[in-house]
Amino acid sequence: MPGIWETHMNFSQRSRSFVKTIAVVLALALPTALAISSADARVGGGFSSGSRGSRTYTAPPSTSTAPGSTSQFNRTYTQPGAGMNSAASAPARGGLFGRGGGFLGGLAAGFLGAGLLGMLFGGGLFGGLGGLSSILGLILQIVLVVFVVRLAMSWWQRRNAPPQAAYAGADVGPGPQPNYRSGLGGFGFGANNAPLEIQPADYEAFERLLGDIQTGWSNEDVAKLHTLATPEMVSYFEKDLAENRARNAVNKVTNVKLLQGDLAEAWREGATDYATVAMRFALTDKTVDRNTGAIVAGSEQPTEVTEVWTFARRPGGAWELSAIQQTN
Numbered sequence: 368m369p370g371i372w373e374t375h376m377n378f379s380q381r382s383r384s385f386v387k388t389i390a391v392v393l394a395l396a397l398p399t400a401l402a403i404s405s406a407d408a409r410v411g412g413g414f415s416s417g418s419r420g421s422r423t424y425t426a427p428p429s430t431s432t433a434p435g436s437t438s439q440f441n442r443t444y445t446q447p448g449a450g451m452n453s454a455a456s457a458p459a460r461g462g463l464f465g466r467g468g469g470f471l472g473g474l475a476a477g478f479l480g481a482g483l484l485g486m487l488f489g490g491g492l493f494g495g496l497g498g499l500s501s502i503l504g505l506i507l508q509i510v511l512v513v514f515v516v517r518l519a520m521s522w523w524q525r526r527n528a529p530p531q532a533a534y535a536g537a538d539v540g541p542g543p544q545p546n547y548r549s550g551l552g553g554f555g556f557g558a559n560n561a562p563l564e565i566q567p568a569d570y571e572a573f574e575r576l577l578g579d580i581q582t583g584w585s586n587e588d589v590a591k592l593h594t595l596a597t598p599e600m601v602s603y604f605e606k607d608l609a610e611n612r613a614r615n616a617v618n619k620v621t622n623v624k625l626l627q628g629d630l631a632e633a634w635r636e637g638a639t640d641y642a643t644v645a646m647r648f649a650l651t652d653k654t655v656d657r658n659t660g661a662i663v664a665g666s667e668q669p670t671e672v673t674e675v676w677t678f679a680r681r682p683g684g685a686w687e688l689s690a691i692q693q694t695n
Contacts, residue, residue: 589601645674
C-alpha cells in the first residue's frame with residue numbers, strides 16, 4: 368500500500384501534467400480569442416453573411432479591386448441544393464480525419480487519446496514508451512500536442528464550414544468586369560440566367576447604400592436598415608447590435624468614402640436582379656462605451672477595407688444589400 372508521501376508525489380505529478388495540458392490549450396486558444404476580440408466592428412462585424420441566390424455557394428469572380436478569393440459564408444439562410452453546384456450530396460472522403468476515418472485518422476485519434484490521458488494521469492505523452500523526463504522530452508510533448516490539437520481544430524472547422532467544392536470548381540465566367548466607377552455594363556452568365564446590364568444609376572445606388580447602411584448601423588436605426596437591406600441581413604444586424612448593447616458598447620462608423628470598385632457579376636433569377644461588386648473604401652471604425660463615450664476598440668484614425676457586397680432588386684423595388692463577403 369503506497370505511503371502518504373508516494374501518494375502525494377503521484378498527485379503532484381498528475382497536477383503538473385494537468386497544468387501543462389491546460390497551458391498548451393490556453394496557448395492555442397489565446398490567439399483565436401484575440402483575433403475574435405479585435406475583429407472589425409463595422410457593419411457585418413468582419414463576417415461573411417447573407418445570400419446570393421443560387422450563387423450563394425459559388426465564389427464571385429475576382430476583380431482588380433478584389434483580386435483574391437472571398438471567404439465562404441459564416442452566416443446564411445440559403446441551404447445548398449442540387450442546382451447550386453454543391454458537394455452536399457457527395458460522399459465524404461477518408462483523409463486524415465475524414466468520416467471514413469482512414470488509417471491516419473485512426474492512428475491520430477488513438478495517439479491523441481492515449482497521449483492526453485497519459486499527460487493527465489502523470490505518465491506523460493510517451494508514458495507507455497517509458498516516459499521522457501528531460502527538457503527535450505517536454506518540448507517534444509508540447510510540440511506534438513500542439514500539432515495534434517491543430518489538426519483537430521482544422522478538422523472541426525472543415526466539418527462545420529459550408530460546402531466548398533463549389534468554390535473550387537465553380538465556373539466564374541469571363542473574369543474581371545469593367546471598373547465600378549466607369550459606369551459600363553456588366554454581363555450576366557450561366558445557362559439558366561438572363562443577362563443583366565448594370566447602368567450608371569445602379570452604380571450610384573450601390574455607392575449610396577454603402578454610406579447609408581454604415582450610417583444606419585452607427586445610429587442603431589433598425590427601421591432604416593430595413594429599407595436598405597434584405598430581412599436576412601437585417602436579422603444579422605439586429606443580432607450584432609444586441610451583442611453590442613449587452614457589452615454596453617456602440618460602434619460608430621464615420622467618414623465612409625468609396626475608393627475603388629468593380630462589378631464582379633450581375634444576373635437575374637426569376638424576377639429578382641442580383642449584382643455583386645467589390646468595393647475598397649475608407650472609414651473610421653471605433654467602438655465606444657455607451658455611457659462615457661470612451662473608445663474601447665478601434666480608433667479615430669481612418670482605415671481601408673475591401674469587401675464584396677451583393678445587392679438584390681425585386682420588381683418595382685430599389686436595390687437592397689443581400690450579402691457581405693470578406694476578401695482573403
